[in-house]
Amino acid sequence: MxxxxxxxxxxxxxxxxxxxxxxxxxxxxxxxxxxxxxxxxxxxxxxxxxxxxxxxxxxxxxxxxxxxxxxxxxxxxxxxxxxxxxxxxxxxxxxxxxxxxxxxxxxxxxxxxxxxxxxxxxxxxxxxxxxxxxxxxxxxxxxxxIFVTDTQLANAISRRSTGNAQLMEYNLRQVILLVPQTAAPAVVARRMGEANALRGRFSNCVADIDQVRTMSDAAVRDPIRRTSTDLSPAFRTILDQTAIGKLTPPSRTPQGIEMVAVCSKQPASSDDTATRNQVREEIxxxxxxxxxxxxxxxxxxxxxxxxxxxxxxxx
Known part of the structure; x- marks a missing residue:
């Protein structure tokens, strides 16, 4: 995902x-x-x-x-x-x-x-x-x-920050409860229930992530860093409505039941080195x-x- x-x-x-x-x-x-x-x-x-x-x-x-x-x-x-x-x-x-x-x-x-x-x-x-x-x-x-000039970099960062919406930075982890695409509806419903139960008790991107790893048929992706302009408006709204340390609502995908842990979110600085490096990489x-x-x-x-x-x- x-x-x-x-x-x-x-x-x-x-x-x-x-x-x-x-x-x-x-x-x-x-x-x-x-x-x-x-x-x-x-x-x-x-x-x-x-x-x-x-x-x-x-x-x-x-x-x-x-x-x-x-x-x-x-x-x-x-x-x-x-x-x-x-x-x-x-x-x-x-x-x-x-x-x-x-x-x-x-x-x-x-x-x-x-x-x-x-x-x-x-x-x-x-x-x-x-x-x-x-x-x-x-x-x-x-x-x-391929060579990215300072002018290209500055213009790209400026375009990210246009308008009244503040540029936000999110650190995320994908959590997946694996379910075969051909699984019976009863199996999907059971795993969806497990996902909602996990979401209810999840409160920490360190300790709780480690607990997820011990669950049967569960996977955790590597950390992902994204700014708000990298995300669709619908998904950005979901992230903004999810508290830090919590999971987004579960979603059925071809891989199984997926959620995203919001490990941090904060305003992103256009002068931030990490942001500049990310924009350079994207260009x-x-x-x-x-x-x-x-x-x-x-x-x-x-x-x-x-x-x-x-x-x-x-x-």
Missing amino acids: DLSRPLMTVAAALGLMVMTAAAPVRAQEGSVAVVVNGVPITSFDIPQRQRLLQLREGRPFTAAQALDDLINDRVKFAEARRFRVEANEAQVNAAYAQVASRSGIDVRAFDQVLRSQGIEPRVYRGKIRADLSWSNIVGARFGRT TTAEMRRISNDYLARIRRTAVIEYKNGHRPLN
Whole structure:
């Protein structure tokens, strides 16, 4: 759940990816839907990617959108391989373990969570490999071309502070009671009751967070620092109505029952070093995203993409 969205995305940073792109497609993995630069995407890959995107983004995705995302990753990985900067197995394993750790569980338990959502762990690992490989090539080719000037920084901070609303800074922790997306209504209702009970007794972001870690099928995310302009108006209102040391109302998401602990909130200073660093990072990330999108669009135009069995490009 990314707190820059209303109560939802980090990722939590998917389809049977290019990690096995060079291997022949096995019969049980379905028929070929699209071939990208000689590498197939099958009817197994598409629903896997669709479920993964829905889990990660917290909103519905069509099969056509999932297929388009798969094609993008095939193109990205081919480019990374061309420049010999594809991520290796050790990097993928480390990143996968980090995702599990941030969810408050170990790798084996994280595998089980994915399977409960109908997603094969190797699918997620493949997506991680594609993402890491693409990050490697974009960073290597364009990372040093981005420079944030003091004027850009000052203007961005000024835009954050316009109007009468005071710029606020929040320190937050996401708390999740894990519930499979396919769980029966009675299970969801029971876990929702547990969430409300936890919310009623929660009063401290240190001691009570430690207690949450001891609960069955519960996870606590790493601390997140956000300013009010990073958040949707609806979510900002919820945070403002939640006392420091308390949890926001529980919300059902693809991962389970989620709440956010408000560990602190205070007016943010435009001269604060942390704020300046955060704004600088946001500007850099936005520029890198623009460069990445332009680069992908350019190399996708030259890719050989063959649609099979009635599949068509996403309009």
